[in-house]
Amino acid sequence: MKKFMNQPDTMLTESLQGFAAAHADLVTLQLEPNYLVRAKKAQNKVAVISGGGSGHEPLHSGLLGYGMLDAVCPGFVFTSPSPDQMLAAAEAVECGKGVLFIVKNYAGDVMNFEMAAEMLSCESATVLTSDDVAVENSTYTTGRRGVAGTVIVEKVVGSLAETGADLATCKALGDRVNRRTASMGVALTSCTVPAAGKPTFELGEQELEMGVGIHGEPGRRREAMRPADEIVADLVKAILHDLAPAAGSEILLLVNGFAATPLMELYLLYNSAARLLQSHGLIISRSLVGNYTTALDMAGASITVCLLDDEIKQHWDSPVHTAALRWGM
Known part of the structure; x- marks a missing residue:
């Protein structure tokens, strides 16, 4: 295994320090416990917080900033952040209108975010993302996994929160976006967790x-x-079997890379998916292509479709300024 690192047990801290230094205009890093917050704390809004195991960058740290997240809790690689991280982050950014946690449906994340919510002194709610149609249950989850569709939920809910909407309204929109979103991925190689030093699984040269x-x-x-x-x-x-969209529906198409697949190939996948979706009478009115929910050094990609309506489009299009997404500013 060849990776740019010093020691496996310091890799996360050094990476977080580098991210915070590179984006000092956007984020501030706190250590012990580890969490990131906006460089300039927002006021009079629901505080939107997410997080999870590291290794999926730019999810979630790259989505911290105006129009999206107020705080991010990074766990160790593929490991849930701890309740004390989530509690400290929530207390740092809460500003009088409560806290909304956006949590991918993995057992450790769900359990630890629930514990943090119970310890909070302010009102809180949770949006659980579960867009992966590939499996009903897995090693990490009870029910469907939260994957690349989480980016769409965080963008739309983050925008609504900026308008001053209350906690219940933000949660309701997040749940609705999640129900209208479906994803599925494919891998050409495994990924290598730094501490393990070897691929998580083996794929033959002609296997996927x-x-x-x-x-x-x-x-x-x-x-x-x-x-x-x-x-x-x-x-x-x-995806279409899961969403069962009516002909004429407007959709957002996201082609997401797992980190090691070149953009040339991701755009090829977009071209193929777009032609197929259009042949089913769907209207692709919004799109996004790139590495947004990665899996360390895995070669592969996922396709996500979100059924749009006027409100979701409005908040997808609204201004955002983060390390990974920025438009309309």
């Missing part, structure tokens, strides 16, 4: 893992490598 999770969890099946159009057809079929 269909429906893989963002921690390297097993997918629906292992199969022979095929042309991109055939792979995309399987991903899109599963």
Whole structure:
């Protein structure tokens, strides 16, 4: 294993320090416990907080800033942050209108965010993201996993919170976006956790893992490598089966890389998915392509479809200023 690191046990701290230094205009880092907050604390709004195991960057730290998150709690690689991180972060950014946690559906994340919410002295609520249609249960979850659709939930809810909307309204919109979003991924290689020093699983040179999770969890099946159009057809079929969109529906199409797949290939996947979705009578009115919910050094990608309505479009289009997403400012 070759990685740019000094020691596995200091890798996260050094990476967080580098991120905070590179984006000092946007974020401030606190250590022991580790959490990141906006450089300039927002006022008179619901505080939107997320987090999870590291290794999925730019999720979540890269989504911290105006129009999205107020605080982020990074756990160790593929490991849930602790309740004390979440509690400290919530107390640092709460400003009188309560705290909304956005939590991917992984057992450790759910349990620890629940513990933090119980210890908070202010009102709180949780949006649980569960957009992965690949499996109903996995090693890490009870029910569907939260994956790349989390980016859409955080953008839309973060925008609504900036308007001064109350906690219940922000939660309701987050839950609605999650219900209208479906994702599925495919891996061409495994990922290598630094502390382990070897791939999480083995894939042959001509094999792929269909429906893989963002921690390297097993997918629906292992199969022979095929042309991109055939792979995309399987991903899109599963998504459409889940969402059952009516012809004429407007959608947001997100093609997300797992970190080691070149943009040339991601745009090829977008082209294939767009043609297929349009052939089903769907209107792609918003799109995003790039590495947003990664899996360390995994080669692979996921496709996400979100069924849009006027309110979701409004908050997707609204100004955002973070390390990973910025427009309209």
